Amino acid sequence: xxxxxxxxxxxxxxxxxxxxxxxxxxxxxxxxxxxxxxxxxxxxxxxxxxxxxxxxxxxxxxxxxxxxxxxxxxxxxxxxxxxxxxxxxxxxxxxxxxxxxxxxxxxxxxxxxxxxxxxxxxxxxxxxxxxxxxxxxxxxxxxxxxxxxxxxxxxxxxxxxxxxxxxxxxxxxxxxxxxxxxxxxxxxxxxxxxxxxxxxxxxxxxxxxxxxxxxxxxxxxxxxxxxxxxxxxxxxxxxxxxxxxxxxxxxxxxxxxxxxxxxxxxxxxxxxxxxxxxxxxxxxxxxxxxxxxxxxxxxxxxxxxxxxxxxxxxxxxxxx
Numbered sequence: 001x002x003x004x005x006x007x008x009x010x011x012x013x014x015x016x017x018x019x020x021x022x023x024x025x026x027x028x029x030x031x032x033x034x035x036x037x038x039x040x041x042x043x044x045x046x047x048x049x050x051x052x053x054x055x056x057x058x059x060x061x062x063x064x065x066x067x068x069x070x071x072x073x074x075x076x077x078x079x080x081x082x083x084x085x086x087x088x089x090x091x092x093x094x095x096x097x098x099x100x101x102x103x104x105x106x107x108x109x110x111x112x113x114x115x116x117x118x119x120x121x122x123x124x125x126x127x128x129x130x131x132x133x134x135x136x137x138x139x140x141x142x143x144x145x146x147x148x149x150x151x152x153x154x155x156x157x158x159x160x161x162x163x164x165x166x167x168x169x170x171x172x173x174x175x176x177x178x179x180x181x182x183x184x185x186x187x188x189x190x191x192x193x194x195x196x197x198x199x200x201x202x203x204x205x206x207x208x209x210x211x212x213x214x215x216x217x218x219x220x221x222x223x224x225x226x227x228x229x230x231x232x233x234x235x236x237x238x239x240x241x242x243x244x245x246x247x248x249x250x251x252x253x254x255x256x257x258x259x260x261x262x263x264x265x266x267x268x269x270x271x272x273x274x275x276x277x278x279x280x281x282x283x284x285x286x287x288x289x290x291x292x293x294x295x296x297x298x299x300x301x302x303x304x305x306x307x308x309x310x311x312x313x314x315x316x317x318x319x320x
């Protein structure tokens with residue numbers, strides 16, 4: 001769905017896609033505006049920038065999955081889960097006639113309320129919005145780290161009793177024109193599928209080929225987009241156009257969070273501290289204790305991830 005509207009002096013070019021299939025159908029059936037984009041970067045982008053050789057290859061990865069180093073992502077995620085501490089601020093227990101575990105002290109005292117029960121709450125819904133825009137200077141390792149942390153975050157929140165909708169969005173601007181595309185890649189009723197999310201979260205071609213193609217086909221876009229394809233919007237701009245509710249999380253550009261891509265523990269703590277700084281929520285994300293991770297080598301070198309295993313098993317592999 002495409003909608004163009006004007007608000008507060010801005011021209012908003014808004015797309016919403018409810019599935020990967022809908023997005024692919026649009027990209028493959030809509031024509032590039034060659035007058036405004038005579039040298040479309042979705043086609044001309046080189047491998048070092050896009051990590052794919054062609055637009056068609058990026059489409060294939062989107063359709064059938066991106067597998068290179070996927071096991072590395074899962075290993076990274078499992079390691080993070082091991083060291084992350086959780087606090088649920090509003091988990092209330094009380095004594096009652098029935099419950100899930102006996103209160104021995106109350107029973108011995110003859111108290112009829114000798115069972116411990118837990119307050120039953122309806123599962124709350126959280127929308128996570130991740131801005132997938134990033135500048136050409138953003139490293140592959142920073143993109144990869146953010147993807148691994150977000151996959152872990154979703155499973156943490158669902159284990160705490162929240163239903164999660166995952167929105168990957170791109171928001172960039174030139175002058176008073178804002179290009180905003182919203183992709184719902186996980187609905188609250190769906191279980192998380194890391195393989196499905198791996199490509200859009202961790203591969204540069206999600207933006208540098210597929211989203212560039214979306215920009216190249218957008219009605220109402222002016223000629224100034226041909227050179228830079230827009231600048232990623234900052235957090236204050238995003239909040240103007242996204243209707244955030246209590247508990248919702250908006251994850252801005254990688255530099256705004258401070259993710260560097262050279263240490264997964266530091267990057268996780270930066271993202272969690274940022275989320276904790278948002279408005280009042282029903283959960284808290286604790287920092288990873290660096291002392292507990294000393295036996296694990298999690299450094300990077302030249303976009304190569306070091307295996308998350310004891311030092312004697314260190315191996316090097318390309319991330320993307």
